[in-house]
Structures are given as C-alpha cells and as structure tokens.
Amino acid sequence: MRYLLGALTVLMLCITGCNTKTSDQGNTETETTSQVNYDCAFCGMPSQEYPKWNANTTSQDGTEKHYCSSRCLFVAITETKEMAESLKTVNVTDYYTLKKTDGKSAYYVSGSDITGPMGKGFVAFSSKEAADEFSKDHNGKQVLTFEEIDLEAVKASIED
Incomplete structure (x- = not known):
C-alpha cells in the first residue's frame, strides 16, 4: 500500500509539473491552454467541414475567429465599419486551389450558380x-x- 501511495504521489507531481512553467524570475505559474474553436463565429456550423469555403480572421488583440464561408465572414464583419477595420488578418480559401489567401487582397464573385454551406454568397x-x-x-x-x-x-449576394 505504501508503494502504491508513493507511486500515485510521483504521478501527481509529474502531471502537475506538465501544466506549470517557470518564468524568467523563477516563479512557477500555471499555464493555461486554450483550444481554438473552429465552429463558425457567425452561424455556429463546423467550419472545418467546408474546406472549399472556410475563412478566418485575427483581430488586433490576437483573437482568432473561424467562419464556414466568406458569406458568414462578411455578414459578421460588415455589421459595423469598425469591425472590419479592427482585423489584423483575414484569410479566405481560394475556390480553385483550396489554398488560404489574404482575404483583403482576394476577389469575390457574387451571384453565381455555385452555393456554399450557407447558400448563396461570395466565392x-x-x-x-x-x-x-x-x-x-x-x-x-x-x-x-x-x-x-x-x-x-452582402444582402444583394444573398438575393441574387
């Protein structure tokens, strides 16, 4: 029993040690791990399920948001002018190459016969x-x- 208690204590110390880090001053602080939420920040759909369409933004404070489509991206960021201006980066998926591209320098087709995960929008x-x-x-x-x-x-693209 004594060996089991000793083994459990060592295990707990190892687990605790994995979740702490020592700062430059020698203080030990708990490291918080944040999981990235890949659900669409606008509609809640899982953005990773739509590789031809997904987009993401990073704000000036480092907050990252993911979107299932450029339609949801633009609905979210066009609500206010300040919203779009507060973005550090915008990435969208090129429909043909499936590669991430800078959304601020990309081109968007509106009103085509191709629909995304949320219906009509931008390609x-x-x-x-x-x-x-x-x-x-x-x-x-x-x-x-x-x-x-x-x-x-955005409204016109949905109505086309």
Missing part, C-alpha cells in the same frame, strides 16, 4: 483572372474586392 479567389473566369463560367453577377463588400453587397 473567393486569389487572382482577378480566376474570379473573372469563374464568374463567366458560373453566371456570376459581379466580381468584388474586399473593400467593395459592405452590408448592401
């Missing part, structure tokens, strides 16, 4: 040429830049 591309080609092939209404998308453009 993102890293180049104007790809967006123009897609728009032509899929009956897109217009190609927009990040700066051109406001709440009215």
Whole structure:
C-alpha cells in the first residue's frame, strides 16, 4: 500500500509539473491552454467541414475567429465599419486551389450558380483572372474586392 501511495504521489507531481512553467524570475505559474474553436463565429456550423469555403480572421488583440464561408465572414464583419477595420488578418480559401489567401487582397464573385454551406454568397479567389473566369463560367453577377463588400453587397449576394 505504501508503494502504491508513493507511486500515485510521483504521478501527481509529474502531471502537475506538465501544466506549470517557470518564468524568467523563477516563479512557477500555471499555464493555461486554450483550444481554438473552429465552429463558425457567425452561424455556429463546423467550419472545418467546408474546406472549399472556410475563412478566418485575427483581430488586433490576437483573437482568432473561424467562419464556414466568406458569406458568414462578411455578414459578421460588415455589421459595423469598425469591425472590419479592427482585423489584423483575414484569410479566405481560394475556390480553385483550396489554398488560404489574404482575404483583403482576394476577389469575390457574387451571384453565381455555385452555393456554399450557407447558400448563396461570395466565392473567393486569389487572382482577378480566376474570379473573372469563374464568374463567366458560373453566371456570376459581379466580381468584388474586399473593400467593395459592405452590408448592401452582402444582402444583394444573398438575393441574387
């Protein structure tokens, strides 16, 4: 019994040691681990299930948010002008390459015959040429830049 108690004590010390770190001053502090929430920050759908569509933002304070589609991204960030301006980074998925691309320099096709996880919205591309080609092939209404998308453009994309 004494050996079991000793083994449990050592195990508890090991577990506790794994969750602490020593600062430069020699103080021991508990390290908090935060899990990234990949559910869409706007609608709650699991964004990782939609690799052709998902997007994410990082605010100036380091807060990261994920979205199931650029539609949800734009609905969320166009509510106020300050919201979009507070973003440090915006990443969207290029529809053709499936690679993350800078959302602030991307091109978005509105009103096409292709729908995302939330229905009609915007299809993102890293180049104007790809967006123009897609728009032509899929009956897109217009190609927009990040700066051109406001709440009215979001409403129009849903109604197209």
